[in-house]
Amino acid sequence: MDIKQSVMTVLNNYAQFDGRSGRAEFWWWALAYFLGAIVVAFIIGVLPFLGILQWVYTLALIVPSVAVAIRRFHDIGKEAWWAILLFIPIVGLIVALIFLTKPSDGPNNYGEGPQGPSA
Numbered sequence: 001m002d003i004k005q006s007v008m009t010v011l012n013n014y015a016q017f018d019g020r021s022g023r024a025e026f027w028w029w030a031l032a033y034f035l036g037a038i039v040v041a042f043i044i045g046v047l048p049f050l051g052i053l054q055w056v057y058t059l060a061l062i063v064p065s066v067a068v069a070i071r072r073f074h075d076i077g078k079e080a081w082w083a084i085l086l087f088i089p090i091v092g093l094i095v096a097l098i099f100l101t102k103p104s105d106g107p108n109n110y111g112e113g114p115q116g117p118s119a
Contacts, residue, residue, distance in 0.1 A: 003028045010068045017080060021071035022104055022114035029068050033061060069100070074110035076102045 001009075006028030013019075040057045044050055070080040076099060085096035104113050 001025055001028065003032055007032045010064050013067065013071075014064050015067055017067050017070050018074070018110070019071050020075040020104070020110050020112075020114050021068050022075060023072070023101070025114065026068055026072040026100060029065070033065060036061075072100055074108075075104050075114060077105045077108045077110075 001022070001024040006025045009025055010021075010029045036057065040053055044054060066083060066086075069083045069086060073080060073082045078099065082096070082099065085092040085099075106113065
């Protein structure tokens, strides 16, 4: 999976909180989100009257960002509530990052792995 496929998958599953997302999908999305935030910050730096653009960007992408994080937690066998760690400064983020970097489980309560059934 590349960055374009990941972004399209996340946006196509905009508010889908069930199922699973693999590491590649999650981390490519995180990179795309970060790069988009840099572009928005640059635009605001050049054209300060477009400051509202930051809010629009954040609000437009908060739902798919949380959804892909929840699906990623499902992929490692954790419940959606673990995504709350992402909103806890420092310690919560560190613990969440450790979980989010773990490899996918095999089939679990949330379905087959993101690559489909294993051979």
